[in-house]
Amino acid sequence: MKLYLKYAAILLKSQMQYKTSFFMTTLGQFLVSFTVFLGMYFMFDRFQAVEGFTFSEVLLCFSIILTSYSLAECFVRGFDTFSGIISNGEFDRIMVRPRNEILQVLASRIEFSRIGRLIQGIVVFIYAIPASGVIWTFDKILTVVLMVVGGFFVFSGLYIIYASLCFFTTEGLEFMNIFTDGGKEFGKYPFSIYGEEVLKFFTYVIPLALFQYYPFMYLIGRTDRITNMLLPILGMLFILPCHLFWRIGIRHYKSTGS
Amino acid sequence: MIELKGICKTFKTAKRNAGFKEAAKALFKKEYSCIKALDHVSFSVSDGEMVGYIGPNGAGKSSTIKIMSGILVPDAGECVINGRIPWKDRINHVKEIGVVFGQRSQLWWDVPVVDSFELLKDIYKVSDQEFHKNKDVLTELLDLGEILRTPARLLSLGQRMRCEIAASLLHSPKILFLDEPTIGLDAVSKVAIRGFIKEMNKEKGTTVILTTHDMQDIEALTERILLIGKGRILLDGSLSELKKRNETYKKLTVDYAGKGVEPIPGLTIVNSVEGHAQMTVDTRILSVSSAISHISGQVDVTDLSVSGATAEEMVVALYKEFSI
Amino acid sequence: MKKYLSFFRIRFIYGLQYRAAAYAGVATQFAWGGMILLMFAAFYKNSANVFPMTFKELSSYIWLQQAFLALFMSWYFDNDIMSSIVNGNIAYELCRPIDLYLMWFLKNMAVRASRVVLRCAPILLVAFFLPEPFKMSLPNSLLEGALFLLSLVTGFIVLVAFSMLIYITMFYTISPVGIRVLAVSTLEFLTGAIIPLPFFPEGLKKVLLILPFGSMQNTPFLIYTGVLSGSEALQSIFLQVIWFLLLTFLGKRFMKHALAKTIVQGG
Structure with a gap:
């Protein structure tokens, strides 16, 4: 952890060398998700509600997923750009250093400009917290925290899968975007x-709904089941098979060196 | 102590042909071909030795380096370095080695070099005392001084390479792998780096394995050469041994007036431009003196010099001998 | 002209090589399109009366959007061109006897076209066999089909002409990445790539339709689905042509200025 912070410090230092560029990119990142917000606004301007969810409820859901996604994007970005790390030989360098590979990959790319997206998430959050009509008792706050943390873990797991696939092929990994960006x-x-089918898929195969739909229903008071609130914890376990897959990828890399 | 026994490694690569039709075909079917990168490679290097590992591109040099640094697992064979199998115990193994990839940087591009060093200190868990001692010694020997406060991207190639080498030695490794450390450098930097490597090897007893295309590196640094070609070790011996082997060759450079020299058995004309020719004499067939008298019988010699083969030529001759 | 054609050909073939990327692209876009339709279906179920088009029309629109994504993707920028602008290597390009604007234009077109060639057929084919109301339908008439194709090409070149302007702004900025992210997200939104333009509020929609944004993917897809037809369709195609001419004119002018500036500064 200390080493990760050191890496973070050195990367922050280098990104701050290009301040204008940094702030422009951050602003750009902010605007990208702002257009998403605007799109939702237009839709609800026309339709008012979808499947019984109001605009402010949906905004709460949006801000939670955006926050967890941008946290993952910000700190786990090393995996997102992993094909580059392999092809430019940086991974060989990582392998000749006496530290855990995952830590080094994570730490080698921390994209601070992604904070633009995070800010967007937080701004929407601040708007949605009072507007959603949720009465913020302790369990609701805990639910939100679990959702964000669970989301961070699941998205990180998806990035790890993506990176592990890079060990086998560098082509055609676009389809992973369905799960990360999608x-x-x-x-x-x-x-x-x-x-229902989509919900099942995102429950049992790629557990995005575990930190989104189920706890969200608890959050906005559609269900009282406490299990819904705790499902994000189950979602976090998704990281385990992802890690296993990563180990397999490393073994493959060691035998092909490609 | 480095020991490799019967290391083999085969790679599978996809073929890709040119042209529209082929591109369309490749949509449905890919063809593979196998390349034997290493074919029963065996050698051992004792502590404190300095070895030049040479061979043409694609001969298997970097695969060997990768195996020795634990990045690549061979298909067959044994590799033991300081009592460890590199790829089985990666983290402990790499603590004791330093690797310089001449064409890639390990420094963080946009921050002063010294910041990179600090980070490496934490990566390798080097104690403060050892770090400062090493840093001071390296700064002095490699003349880093002011350079350390400059961001890596602003350094010249020579300055950067000096920093790269220093960066690989901060944790006092027992073994140093240098992969083309002098590539693209100017003469002054090359001499500085060679001097330093030699010093390191002598003072600290660091084992050095050096791959290079620059024969001057080999001549200046290593007594022992490993020549690899097509995945096999072709020659394992000293530079002087190699020289002895090549003593049968002499090179003649001749300036002359006249029509030109006809080759005779033992005398080969390498190239000749009007009035200037380079020839080689195979002394097993023809003595140098009879070669000279043959030449002066044919043309009017204005200048003539005799020299032994340079290391580079010897290697070219070896490549030819093994037809690689 | 021959050299430009062969240049286009090389780039095009180069683009065709990416087999696995194409398979993956088809799968991704198919799943993506399906999710978008399911989302719209949820809105439709609640309040069909305020839906700006029929659901059947929307289905065709979305599948066309996915099939021709590569033609209209605003985030694609050629790495070679970008880096040659940023690091000043552009100076070397100027030594060659070619029209740089035209060459970049063709390069962009070739890459996009090659991606579409590989991807559009499988997406459309599967989409035709989906169950109602998610399936892709045929255009109402042969004429509309023909107008769609015409408008697809003009819309495509309007987008490329517009993205050329973005390339050229790179000459003037010290933060290419920032500008690019900004320009791309705005363009994505205003051309209707995030939600189709008919779903926009009326006032904003009217403005966007006059501006070049409405002349990119919006026009051909609406012609195909029959939302735009007859003289309306012809008018929109006419507007596309106007924008194409205007944007290329502007692009060439700015490019000239930018290059002159580059040379003066010595790259």
Whole structure:
């Protein structure tokens, strides 16, 4: 952890060398998700509600997924750009250093300009917290925290899978975007609106709904079941098979060196 | 102590042909071909030795380095370095080695070099005392001084390479792998770096394995050469041994007036431009003196010099001999 | 002209090589399109009366959008061009006897076209066989089909002409990444890539339709689905042509100025 912070400090220092660029990119990141917000606004301007969810409820859901996604994007970005790390030989360098590979990969790329997106998430959060009509008792606050942390873990797991695939092929990994970018994009609405099959898929295969739909129902008071609130913890376990897959990837890399 | 026994490694690569039709075909089917990168490679290097590992591009040099640094697992064979199998005990193994990839940087691009050093200190868990001692010694020997406060991206290639080498030695490794450390450097930097490597090897007893295309590196640094070609070790011996082997060759450079020299058995004309020619004499067939008398019988010699083969030529001759 | 054609050809073939990327792209876009339709279906179920088009029309629109994504993706920028602008290597390009604007234009077109060639057929084919109301439908008439194709090409070149302007602004900025992220997200939104323009509030929609943003993917897709037809369709295509001419004119002018500036500064 101390080493990770050291890495973070050195990366912050280098990104601050180009201040204008940094702030422009941050602003850009902010605007990217702002257009998503605007799109939702236009939709609700026309339709008022979707499957019984009001605009402010959906905004709460949106801000939670955006926050957890941008946290993952900010700190786990090393995996997102992993094909580059392999092809430019940086991974060989990582392998000749006496530290855990995952830590080094994570630490080698921390994109602070992604804070633009995080700010967007937080701004929407601040708006949605009073507007959503949720009465903020302790358990509701805990639910939100679990949702964000759970989301961070699941998105990180997806990035790890993505990176592990890079060990086998560098082509055609686009389809992972369905789960990472798509998860963020479509997760702005509770997954139930897409129909039962989609919800099942995001429960049992890629557990995005575990930190989104189920605890969200508890949050806005549609259900009293305490299990819903705790499901994000189950979602965090998703990281375990992802880590296993990563180990397999490393073994493959060691035998092909490609 | 480095010991490799019967290391083999085969790679599979996809073929890709040119042209529209081929591109369309590749959509459905890919063809693979196998390349034997290492074919029963065996050698051992004792502590404190300095070895030049040479061979043409694609001969298997970097695969060997990768195996020795624990990045690559061979298909067959044994590799033991300081009592460890590199790829089985990666973290403990790499604590004791330093690697310089000449064409890639390990420094963080946008921050002063000294910041990179500080981070490496934490990565390798070097104690404060050892770090400062090493840093001071390296700064002095490699003349880093002011350079340390400059961001890596602003350094010249020579300055950067000096920093790269220093960065690989901060944790006092027992073994140093240098992969083309002098590539692209100017003469002054090359001499400085060679001097330093030699010093390190002598003072600290660091084992050095050096891959290079620059024969002057080999001549200046290493007594022992490993020549690899097509995945096999072709020659393991000293530079002087190699020289002895090549003593049968002499090079003649001749300036002359006249039509030109006809080759005779034992005398080969390497190239000749009007009035200037380079030839080689195979002394097993033809003595140098009879070669000279043959030449002066044919043309009017204005200048003539005799020299032995340079290391580079010897290697070219070796490549030819093993047809790689 | 021959050299430009062969240049286009090389780039095009180069683009065709990415087999696995194409398969993955098809899968991604198919899943993506499906999710978008499911989302709209949820809105439709609640209040069909305020839906600006029929759901059947929307389905065709979304599938076309996914199939021709590569033509209209605003985030694609050629790395070679970008880096040559940023690091000043552009000076070397100027030594060659070519029209740089035209060459970049063709390069962009070739890459996009090659991606579409590989991807559009499988997406459209599967979309035709989906169950109602999610399936892709045929255009109402042959004429509309023909107008769609015409408008697809003009819309495509309007987008490329617009993205050329973004390339050129890179000459003037010290923060290419920032500008790019900003320009791309705005363009994405205003051209209707995030939600189709018919779903925009009326006032904003009217403005966007006159501006070049409405002349990119919006026009061909609406012609195909039959939302735009007859003289309206012809008018929109006419507007596309106007924008294409205007944007290329502007692009060439700015490019000239930018290059002159680069040379004066010595790269």
